[in-house]
Amino acid sequence: MxxxxxxxxxLLINREIMMENIKRMQAYANRYQVALRPHTKTHKSPRLAKLQEEAGAKGITVAKVGEAEVMAENGLTDIFIANEIVGEDKLNRIKKLAETIDISFGVDSIEQCEMIEKVFSDSEKAAQVLIEIEVGENRSGVIEEADYIRLVNYIMDCSHVNLKGIFSHDGHTYKAKDLEECRELYNIAQTRTLHFAKLAKDLGAQLDTVSIGSTPPLMHDFGVMEGVTELRIGTYILMDVxxxxxxxxxxxxxxxxxxxxxxxxxxxxxxxxxxxxxxxxxxxxxxxxxxxxxxxxxxxxxxxxxxxxxxxxxxxxxxxxxxxxxxxxxxxxxxxxxxxxxxxxxxxxxxxxxxxxxxxxxxxxxxx
CATH class of the missing domain: 2.40.37.20 (D-serine dehydratase-like domain)
Structure with a gap:
């Protein structure tokens, strides 16, 4: 046709431009020797997620449990839900997914982890969670060090919750007045994320993942600081105005x-x-x-x-x-x-x- x-x-997608976008961002991640975990909330399509994995992505990111279920049903097996998941129904759905795929999700409070510990109490696998760190977007995520330390210690004492890592989202870079401010905000966000990673390690936690991501800084060669293990970025595949x-x-x-x-x-x-x-x-x-x-x-x-x-x-x-x-x-x-x-x-x-x-x-x- x-x-x-x-x-x-x-809705049209230009194949050549999209594939070049996929290759460009994967090459960026490879250059800095970090994993790329694309955020599929941009396109919500298992077909495109598989193209990203075929190009070298470690796994995918989603925003909701329902998105994770769709991706898993269509062959995606390494999924991170970059959101705080609250409520027994949703946590039970994650527990079901964990029987067949690698799935992790975000937390930022002890109250949430209490629910997770309860739901996963009869599971063979512990819930895999990453603590979200607020880095300037004024959205979800831990802000105070004291709250973070309490949360890390609580998770380490849990029998059915495993602290896989931490993550942050520097979405406020969208509002940077120029590229220099974008770079500055990005670097501040990375530094803060790495500081919280060190706090966890000082408490005895073994973090597998230190994940960052927002499209504007990663469209420019601002670099990736040592200690970051993963880039979580979505819009790059299709782009927009x-x-x-x-x-x-x-x-x-x-x-x-x-x-x-x-x-x-x-x-x-x-x-x-x-x-x-x-x-x-x-x-x-x-x-x-x-x-x-x-x-x-x-x-x-x-x-x-x-x-x-x-x-x-x-x-x-x-x-x-x-x-x-x-x-x-x-x-x-x-x-x-x-x-x-x-x-x-x-x-x-x-x-x-x-x-x-x-x-x-x-x-x-x-x-x-």
Missing amino acids: KVQDLATPS SQGNAIGTYDRCAATVLTTVISKPTHERVITDVGAKGLTMQSRSQGICATTGLGYIKNSDGVYINQVFDEHAIIYNEKFRNEVSIGDKVEIIPNHICPVCNLYDYAYLVSGDEVVEDIPILGRGKLQ
């Missing part, structure tokens, strides 16, 4: 949304058939990843989506309006690709103007 024959809106802005080009953006021009009601307004339900309303307001509008028209001269309704994208650009006709199809590079992938049942892998493969997004909607 030709790309232009697809019904719209459709925000990441393209951070590196100064959209040439590495593999994913686009194909949409049809359905109306030109004024001398400057263009309407296409994808709205918030196929593109989201996400934008980034500051820093190196700041975006304009709600999506960028690929290969255009600065044409952006100005507004979206549920099923309509609105563009105000007289020049663009005069260049397109009703029925024309154009491609939009999303501002943030991760939630966009979660809106589609399939992505179409394309090469040139040919559709070469349908990629099921089997992790779509797996939020529990």
Whole structure:
């Protein structure tokens, strides 16, 4: 099938750009002799996760138990859930997965570990956990050293919980005002993570994994500090407008949304058939990843989506309006690709103007 024959809106992935992105990041990890564990919340597809593993990734990262289950059902056997998993139902599902695959997940409190110890009390395998360290994003993760020390000591006293390592996410680098600040925030985050790793080792804990990750710093050669064992990064495989802005080009953006021009009601307004339900309303307001509008028209001269309704994208650009006709199809590079992938049942892998493969997004909607 030709790309232009697809019904719209459709999610497209350029095969050559995606494979080059995969190879580039794997080469980066190899150069610094650290493992690469891609975060598959970006694409939610076992097919693409396997391509990443075939290129050399150690295993994969997911965000939710449901995503882990889908990946395991489709042959992925080394999975880290980079999130605090709370509740007996979800912990029992992890315990079931642990019978057949290597699975670990995040913790940041003794209360959570008490639940884990209870659920895994009748399991042949101890729960494998990594403590999350807050490094500046102001999200989850341990902040105070005293709390961390208590948590490490508690886990070491557990019979059914094993401390595999620690992890952090320097997501605040997205808001860095320039690359130098991005580098500084990244280095501070690494230093803090390694400090907490040393604290654990001083307490007698044997950490297998010290995991870091966020896309903006790792798109530049800022290096990896000694002691870090793993890079956890997601968006690099497909990229998007925000990441393209951070590196100064959209040439590495593999994913686009194909949409049809359905109306030109004024001398400057263009309407296409994808709205918030196929593109989201996400934008980034500051820093190196700041975006304009709600999506960028690929290969255009600065044409952006100005507004979206549920099923309509609105563009105000007289020049663009005069260049397109009703029925024309154009491609939009999303501002943030991760939630966009979660809106589609399939992505179409394309090469040139040919559709070469349908990629099921089997992790779509797996939020529990």
